[in-house]
Amino acid sequence: MNFDADYQKIQEEKKSRTAIESEISIGNKPKGSNFMRLIRYSWKHKLLLFLGNFGLLVTSLSMVALPYLTGQMIDTITKSDGKEDLNKLTFYFIILTIVSAVFTFVRAYAYNILGEKITFDLRNELFQKLITKDIEFFDSNRSGELISRLSSDISVINKGANDSISMILKNAVQFIGSLILLWFISWNLTLVLFCVIPPFTIIVILFVRSYKKLTKEYQQAVAASTQIASEVLGNMRIVRSFSTEEKEGSQYQNATSTVYGIGNKIAILGSQFMSIGILLGYAVILAILYYGGSLVIEDKLTIGDLSSFVLYTLTMTISILAVSGFMNQMISAAAVSEKIFSIMDHPVKIQNGSLDAQKITGEITLKNVTFQYPTKSNVTTLKSIDLEIKKGEVVALVGQSGSGKSTIVQLLERFYDSTEGQILFDNIDIKEYNQQKLHQTIGFVAQEPTLFSGTLKENITYGVSAYSQEDIDNAMKLANAYEFVSNKQIFPDGLDTIVGERGVKLSGGQKQRIAIARALIKNPKILIFDEATSALDSESEFQVQSAIDGLVSTGQKTIIIIAHRLSTIINSNKIVVIQNGEIVEQGRHQDLIEKKMESINS
Numbered sequence: 088m089n090f091d092a093d094y095q096k097i098q099e100e101k102k103s104r105t106a107i108e109s110e111i112s113i114g115n116k117p118k119g120s121n122f123m124r125l126i127r128y129s130w131k132h133k134l135l136l137f138l139g140n141f142g143l144l145v146t147s148l149s150m151v152a153l154p155y156l157t158g159q160m161i162d163t164i165t166k167s168d169g170k171e172d173l174n175k176l177t178f179y180f181i182i183l184t185i186v187s188a189v190f191t192f193v194r195a196y197a198y199n200i201l202g203e204k205i206t207f208d209l210r211n212e213l214f215q216k217l218i219t220k221d222i223e224f225f226d227s228n229r230s231g232e233l234i235s236r237l238s239s240d241i242s243v244i245n246k247g248a249n250d251s252i253s254m255i256l257k258n259a260v261q262f263i264g265s266l267i268l269l270w271f272i273s274w275n276l277t278l279v280l281f282c283v284i285p286p287f288t289i290i291v292i293l294f295v296r297s298y299k300k301l302t303k304e305y306q307q308a309v310a311a312s313t314q315i316a317s318e319v320l321g322n323m324r325i326v327r328s329f330s331t332e333e334k335e336g337s338q339y340q341n342a343t344s345t346v347y348g349i350g351n352k353i354a355i356l357g358s359q360f361m362s363i364g365i366l367l368g369y370a371v372i373l374a375i376l377y378y379g380g381s382l383v384i385e386d387k388l389t390i391g392d393l394s395s396f397v398l399y400t401l402t403m404t405i406s407i408l409a410v411s412g413f414m415n416q417m418i419s420a421a422a423v424s425e426k427i428f429s430i431m432d433h434p435v436k437i438q439n440g441s442l443d444a445q446k447i448t449g450e451i452t453l454k455n456v457t458f459q460y461p462t463k464s465n466v467t468t469l470k471s472i473d474l475e476i477k478k479g480e481v482v483a484l485v486g487q488s489g490s491g492k493s494t495i496v497q498l499l500e501r502f503y504d505s506t507e508g509q510i511l512f513d514n515i516d517i518k519e520y521n522q523q524k525l526h527q528t529i530g531f532v533a534q535e536p537t538l539f540s541g542t543l544k545e546n547i548t549y550g551v552s553a554y555s556q557e558d559i560d561n562a563m564k565l566a567n568a569y570e571f572v573s574n575k576q577i578f579p580d581g582l583d584t585i586v587g588e589r590g591v592k593l594s595g596g597q598k599q600r601i602a603i604a605r606a607l608i609k610n611p612k613i614l615i616f617d618e619a620t621s622a623l624d625s626e627s628e629f630q631v632q633s634a635i636d637g638l639v640s641t642g643q644k645t646i647i648i649i650a651h652r653l654s655t656i657i658n659s660n661k662i663v664v665i666q667n668g669e670i671v672e673q674g675r676h677q678d679l680i681e682k683k684m685e686s687i688n689s
């Protein structure tokens with residue numbers, strides 16, 4: 088294992104971590120209002136929306152009627168002959184309470200389910216869009232951040248989209264309904280109330296603004312700490328071997344301290360707002376009681392009406408406070424949805440072609456290919472590469488680390504489009520081919536094989552829809568994997584052995600051979616080995632190398648091998664030497680040696 092390189096990688100990742108902490112580079116700004124776009128997601132579930140809103144209307148109107156009924160009951164109590172009316176009013180009260188309870192259930196249930204459906208739709212749409220983004224997108228957006236978009240951020244939208252919208256609407260209906268009834272009970276008392284509403288509204292607006300800013304900062308801080316956790320937990324062996332647990336622990340603590348700090352500010356702001364709200368609320372009640380009480384003394388208002396008035400004022404104060412509370416959730420949802428929609432809308436540059444690549448024979452041409460990575464556009468990684476690979480040829484790409492060998496492979500896989508020049512398969516531009524079909528004709532084995540959680544069989548047949556047991560066995564035999572998979576002492580469950588995080592750990596060489604079998608089962612016309620043996624010990628290397636040699640000897644596939652070791656490439660039809668992104672030499676091994684001898688002699 089190359090610990091130094093790994094350690095350096097972690098350090099580099101850490102440096103870039105700081106850079107990405109604040110912003111996710113998702114490119115273009117979202118179009119239109121995010122909120123309206125969220126509403127459109129709920130519009131897809133019209134029945135639930137209708138049920139929720141109907142429940143909401145009925146509950147809110149019953150809540151508006153209750154203080155009025157209470158006032159009427161108080162007035163009836165003060166009359167000596169009011170028993171019959173009291174019974175009637177009590178009956179109405181009971182009915183209203185029951186209606187209110189039933190429709191509260193309808194509203195809450197419909198909105199909760201609606202929230203879950205929106206979450207389901209958003210999460211799936213986002214994931215589908217993510218996995219079809221250009222590889223370039225993943226160069227500049229860290230997986231930790233993208234995962235938190237998918238998990239915690241979408242849950243924030245769920246809360247914002249169901250609880251808050253429904254509660255805001257409910258309280259708004261209650262507020263307006265109460266205001267109308269207040270006006271009918273006593274317009275002059277209502278005017279007193281109007282004097283307090285503007286300062287109250289200004290405070291709410293100021294609070295909402297500051298809250299919005301802090302919420303955004305909070306989410307970015309959470310994403311940054313998640314990124315640290317995911318990197319450290321994913322690289323535990325390196326962390327342990329360099330004894331950096333303490334350092335990583337304090338790094339994480341620093342990141343979470345930032346989260347805590349912002350959370351603290353949010354808590355202070357929220358509490359301040361609540362206390363000012365309560366203060367203003369009681370001031371209003373006192374004003375109403377004082378002025379309303381004077382009107383009762385002057386016989387211009389009944390005690391029942393004053394009681395209704397006080398209750399309505401309370402309802403309205405609570406409504407404003409509740410709306411502001413739920414506004415927070417909605418603002419968080421809007422802030423989060425802005426990021427989610429920006430990711431969804433980020434354009435895909437690599438356009439798919441329509442040509443079926445199944446009939447490709449394996450002839451590859453690179454014509455004057457120049458390339459800069461989009462995230463490093465000031466550096467030309469490949470410079471005017473001209474290369475011809477014939478069908479069935481074995482070509483080795485050699486050169487110093489960082490010279491551009493793997494970049495050539497990435498262009499052949501069309502992970503990126505070349506900046507200049509053309510890549511042709513069977514004399515047809517790579518852009519003309521359907522990408523999925525093209526990938527089926529190319530088998531790729533990377534330096535560090537990645538297996539997915541699941542069985543060995545699932546891993547070998549990854550990406551292949553139709554296969555027989557014979558296909559699996561053949562692929563395993565060609566990859567030198569058949570023997571160890573069939574060894575009941577090592578793998579009692581054979582192909583059904585679970586691998587991955589919760590399963591059996593495979594050795595590097597075993598993993599690599601499963602990865603080769605996975606590449607071979609597609610029966611690809613082109614096979615690419617990107618330093619497939621460089622991370623292995625000599626025994627595993629021998630096993631993998633003989634699997635590659637076996638494939639080379641069939642002469643049926645075009646094989647591109649990136650390797651450092653001479654033994655791996657000595658039998659190639661062509662060795663291509665790359666230096667600083669340019670081809671400096673190419674030919675058979677013997678030709679290159681002769682050339683070298685000539686240059687030494689001359």
Ligand SMILES: Nc1ncnc2c1ncn2[C@@H]1O[C@H](COP(=O)(O)OP(=O)(O)OP(=O)(O)O)[C@@H](O)[C@H]1O
Pocket residue numbers: 226460462463468486487488489490491492493494495
């Ligand atoms: N996704 C990427 N984004 C930006 N730059 C990249 C990316 N991948 C590679 N590079 C850069 O491109 C250059 C060529 O890298 P490449 O991986 O092709 O080299 P290589 O010859 O395969 O090296 P090695 O033998 O070490 O694997 C390097 O400078 C590298 O830093």
